[in-house]
Amino acid sequence: MTASTILPARQRPTTGRLILYSVTSVLLVFLVAPILVVFPLSLSSGELLVLPTPGYSWRWYADFFSSQRWLLATYNSFVVGILTTLIATSLGTLGAIGLYLGRFRGKAFVLALLSLPMVTPVIVTAIALYFSLSAVGLGSTLTGLVLAHTVLSVPYVLLTVLASLQSFDPNLLRASASLGANPIQSFYRVVLPLITPSVATGALFAFATSFDELIVALFIASPDQFTLPRQMYAGIREFLSPTIASAAVLIILLSVLLLMVNETIRKRAARHTLPSTHRTP
């Protein structure tokens, strides 16, 4: 429903409307401009991060792709991100189905316990994992990092899948049973196809969480386990070269790609007249 159908809009936008639209435009520009500024900076031909750039070149991307440290960080980020996504998505989805099926006391408590990593300030999680992972010899290992990122991202998968399970009509399962499907057939033929979009959304969130995570990496990654954010942070602290801007651009492009994939999943799911899986992300 647009404004004009709530109450008739006059032919000419009012002064109030014009102010409102201007304020909104300015704020939307404020939201994206800092992200856009990084693009020309990454293409600078100069050594300094200044605008206007003296000229344009791909040299900082070349620098990125020829630097052992940046390539290692990229590799680490993808390895950790993919492993995290696989573990978090499978455990989170199974857990959500379990919580959906279970009829036991203390279910709310279990759910609260499992969501706790999401509301705990990351610094607290980070020091807790720093102490305990080094105590069991997993400090400064990719395994430790995967474990930490899995714990941080699993609540997103759990809650997304659980929400879509809870919003679906139990009559569908009754219908499936009445049509002769046993519980396992019902699950594979009815439940799974309907929750797939939310599983995919959860997986994207898990990957994004791992890929963007810095604070835990600050505590438990040595240079051999540096991820992209950790390497960027080190770069900012040491020497601010435009390579950082080119790394930022690559991360931004990946984030936008993830966002687009998520929106596509959401729209397709909505077209299947699914109980809405629209989440305020």
Next chain:
Amino acid sequence: MSDPIVVFDQITKSYDGINTVVHGLDLTIERGEFVTLLGPSGSGKTTSLMMLAGFEEPTSGTITLDGRLLNHVPAHQRGIGVVFQNYALFPHMSVAGNLSFPLEMQGIGRAERDQRITAALDMVKLGPLGERRPSELSGGQQQRVALARALVFQPKLVLMDEPLGALDKQLREHMQIEIKHIHEQLGVTVVYVTHDQSEALTMSDRVAVFNQGRIQQLASPATIYEEPANAFVASFIGENNRLVGTVASRDATYCRMMLEDGMQIEARLADDLAVGAKAVLSLRPERVMVGASGPESNRFEARIEELIYFGDHTKLRLSLGGSSGFMARTSFKDGLRDLQRGSLVMVSWSRDCGRAMAFSEQE
């Protein structure tokens, strides 16, 4: 007698400039009248109501209220009460707060507000519920609050947009009568939108039947039912048998129609049809007499295809001539108890009950 309160003059409405929702609407509503806008969804009835309330602006034409041009008067200055389809009770205010709202807008003092709120709640029999939140009320109670809110500031005109649509059948019929009583009591003018024909017939002084953005007929409920102006009105209001044929002969009032299967029927002329013109016979099932007695004019033998029991009456689906969908209605007092599927019965009807109308291709 004529004391118009609302006049729609050549109102046209289009949302996108391409599709027209309302075409050149002319409608005059008398003071104190209960007028119902009836029609299928998308027929333009709700849009017309929205334009009157001030939530939509007409694309062209004028609307006047008490002689005052409304086109550029914003909704909040029109002083028209509105009962919304899902009530639109403000969820963050109590019942009394909802009723108080329009009075506060008029700057009415606290003492008088309280008094009028009490009176309005009493009128809808919700006296003790003033402090409740709308969410704590049943659907029927919410409906009464919505009604009270639209009336509490004493508007000259109240608009109701399918106000009973969310209630179950029994409550709906009860509220129909109650709204009718309130209307009579207060003498307020009511414009009522519904797609439920029985609601329209029960409550209204006049009914405007809408279809495709135009008023098809504007008349009293009895006229609408007994003398539908065209085939759309005939089929939209009540049940209706339709038999298609050509006019074989005619006089000033009646004609003889020849159906495709050769059957000949006498009927009253609803349109001025020439001999040879294609015509539709419209006949209500309850006008059909079943059994030996009955008028001689239209008298045929029919086979019972199906018996549908309704308790207070029974419907028969009959084969008559070439058609197998001819409906007739009998009641217990007709004394017909041994009707069976497949048996033959005599059906007949007065030539005054069948109405011959012009055939239009679009149906």
Next chain:
Amino acid sequence: MMSRRNLLAAALIAPLLLLVLVSFIVPLGATLYRAVDDAEIPTILPQTTALLKQWDGKGLPSEQTYQSLIAELREAQEQQKAGPVLNRLNFEETGLRSMLLQGLRASSRFTGSTKEGLIALNPRWADPHFWGLVKRSTGPWTPLYFLRSVDLKLGPDGAVVPTAEEEAVFVKLFVRTFEISLVVTLICAVLAYPVAYTLSILPQVWTNIGIMLVLIPFWTSILVRTTAWFIILQREGPINALLVSLHLVDQPVTMIFTRFAVYLAMVHVLLPFAILPLYSVMKGIKPDYMRAAASLGAPGWRRFLRIYLPLTMPGVAAGALMVFMLSVGFYITPALVGGSGDQMISYFIAFFTNTSVNWGIAAALAALLMGMTGILVAIAWLLVPGFRAGGVRV
């Protein structure tokens, strides 16, 4: 007897629960326990601890206690384990570390009584208050770290007293964290309102574009966005270049490492969290409410104040709580663009964990931060129906 259904449910939940318990709940519990744990002295100086337990606290402990303390400390030092004990006692009262080290070095030359030798070395060895501190530190628990994290300590007589002014940094830190969070929350709420409203009334095409412009920063990593601000706000950065070239200023303005930079970057990072819930609330408000208010005689501004604002308050509350909750735990953004006076609790938790190793204080601050966040989550659950803390990605 467990139903088959619950058995299946338990089997499905078990792996996840195990993961979260082992790699989150247990580490978290162990870490928070450090805030009250007082195990250094009982573990490293067990005999001294036993002896001090017998000491009545009046007068001075026995010669044996003096000898035991020095002997056990020496042994610990040889095994490089003395650090935690020295830190622990020094945290109790600054200066104790050097006094103990001095005594340790001198004691090898003692010929007679260790007790007398130490007292001759430093009269504080004869101070019952010193021994009181050591006895108090023999565990198993101590309130010391929690007290210190709100600028309190135990006085000589065991009463709770304020810490010395130069050490009282933590209350200021909490106040600063709250102040920054509150300012950021208010700015976000005020700015989110018009944006969400505009997005909720625009034609669908424009709404989709607008929502994308909100979602892109939302999905972009916080580090990347903070880095962008770090670059933009530099002395030689684009804003200063622009200001100088427009002759608005003669000298570049200092923006980086200021409170202003912290506010700017934090608002930028958190604004989408305020816009999105507000937008979905506004989108859900049926136009009939505003129409009803108009038909009842309310002009535009009264419709807004009496109907629209109250109906959208849950969205404002949800967004504001989310922003506040996230702000309180912020670390990276202030660390990169703020100055030394703009750092928040998280920064000091990291500082006490890594730089100035005092895990007790780090754990106490972490517990307090978690407690505050817990209260905020509880408020959100109670006040905002259907609140889900979805999307907390810092």
